[in-house]
Amino acid sequence: MLAKRFYELSPYVPGEQPKDREYIKLNANENPYPPSPEVAKVISSFDVSSFRLYPDPDAGELRDAIAHMIGHGLTRDNLFVGNGSDEVLSFVFFTFFDSCAPLYFPEHTYSFYPVYAGYYDIPIERKPLRADYSIDLDAFLAGSSTGVIFPNPNAPTGIYTPVQTIRSFLQKYPADRAVIVDEAYIDFGGETVVPLLTDFPNLIIVRTFSKSFCFAGARLGFVIANPPVIQNLFTTKNSFNHFPVDTLTQKVGTAACGDWPYYRRINDEIARTRDMFAQEITAYGWTVLPSLANFVFTRKEGLSGKSIYEAIKKEGILVRHFSQPGIEDFVRISIGTPEQMKKLSGVMKGV
Numbered sequence: 574m575l576a577k578r579f580y581e582l583s584p585y586v587p588g589e590q591p592k593d594r595e596y597i598k599l600n601a602n603e604n605p606y607p608p609s610p611e612v613a614k615v616i617s618s619f620d621v622s623s624f625r626l627y628p629d630p631d632a633g634e635l636r637d638a639i640a641h642m643i644g645h646g647l648t649r650d651n652l653f654v655g656n657g658s659d660e661v662l663s664f665v666f667f668t669f670f671d672s673c674a675p676l677y678f679p680e681h682t683y684s685f686y687p688v689y690a691g692y693y694d695i696p697i698e699r700k701p702l703r704a705d706y707s708i709d710l711d712a713f714l715a716g717s718s719t720g721v722i723f724p725n726p727n728a729p730t731g732i733y734t735p736v737q738t739i740r741s742f743l744q745k746y747p748a749d750r751a752v753i754v755d756e757a758y759i760d761f762g763g764e765t766v767v768p769l770l771t772d773f774p775n776l777i778i779v780r781t782f783s784k785s786f787c788f789a790g791a792r793l794g795f796v797i798a799n800p801p802v803i804q805n806l807f808t809t810k811n812s813f814n815h816f817p818v819d820t821l822t823q824k825v826g827t828a829a830c831g832d833w834p835y836y837r838r839i840n841d842e843i844a845r846t847r848d849m850f851a852q853e854i855t856a857y858g859w860t861v862l863p864s865l866a867n868f869v870f871t872r873k874e875g876l877s878g879k880s881i882y883e884a885i886k887k888e889g890i891l892v893r894h895f896s897q898p899g900i901e902d903f904v905r906i907s908i909g910t911p912e913q914m915k916k917l918s919g920v921m922k923g924v
């Protein structure tokens with residue numbers, strides 16, 4: 574009864590959501606603050622009878638709002654939206670990566686990339702990080718690839734690649750292959766590569782509302798690219814699901830874009846909390862990789878990542894551990910409120 578391709582699947586495992594007790598949840602890079610009050614206003618005045626009708630399939634108003642918020646002369650023709658950036662990534666993989674050559678990505682990176690590659694039968698080659706755990710873009714230039722994808726900042730390290738480094742890479746990489754920069758965590762201190770779009774038609778930027786816009790439960794992600802790329806993504810979307818973003822999410826997303834000062838404020842606060850937390854645990858003997866994301870990647874000499882994860886969980890705090898060789902001694906800690914991080918640093922002092 575099952576299709577042959579089904580046996581090839583190896584699904585992504587998200588951060589756990591245990592129900593045995595109340596945890597401080599710092600394992601999924603969620604934002605500890607609520608969305609803008611403008612979002613709550615839209616929901617409380619929402620005309621539920623509009624659910625009778627299908628949403629705008631192309632989410633025009635929302636794409637205008639995102640373009641306006643990001644600036645840099647973008648218009649709706651530079652934007653594609655979907656049901657979370659995971660879905661958007663799926664459309665990107667389907668549209669731009671072929672099976673004739675491997676897709677390159679960093680050895681340690683977002684673990685959904687190999688899952689989608691398997692789903693679409695795209696061969697992959699993982700390129701080792703440098704000794705300091707930064708992404709080695711030069712390694713992506715060797716051989717022949719169907720395209721490249723990496724997050725900036727990278728996950729789970731949090732390490733940011735400067736725009737100038739990405740520009741030099743794009744100057745050397747074949748212009749007819751897609752380069753995807755996943756900017757899921759860009760709003761926590763990094764600088765976007767959006768200005769590079771004028772020079773590089775093969776650059777595709779993926780973003781999400783889940784982290785910096787406090788929307789993990791609402792599911793909204795988007796692509797910023799040149800219009801021909803966007804048109805191709807519409808073709809893919811309309812061959813799979815006409816209506817990936819529902820009416821309410823289109824409206825709350827639009828409202829969120831109108832309150833950028835609120836998001837600037839809370840995301841700057843998260844960046845400040847991150848830097849203070851990193852400083853504090855460093856003083857307790859932890860090694861913390863330099864992060865410009867809303868999480869830090871840390872380890873302590875002599876301890877396994879799994880034992881750190883377990884010791885912290887025992888105290889009612891969830892962090893994320895990855896068992897892949899090379900990063901198995903680290904834990905990834907999402908940045909919560911200053912109070913939550915104070916509690917955690919207290920726990921880590923004793924680990």
Ligand code: PMP
Pocket residue numbers: 656657658659660683724728755757780781782783789793794
């Ligand atoms: N890209 C990266 C690098 C991520 O860490 C995540 C979150 N797990 C996503 C994309 C997906 O985010 P979402 O589907 O919630 O938009």
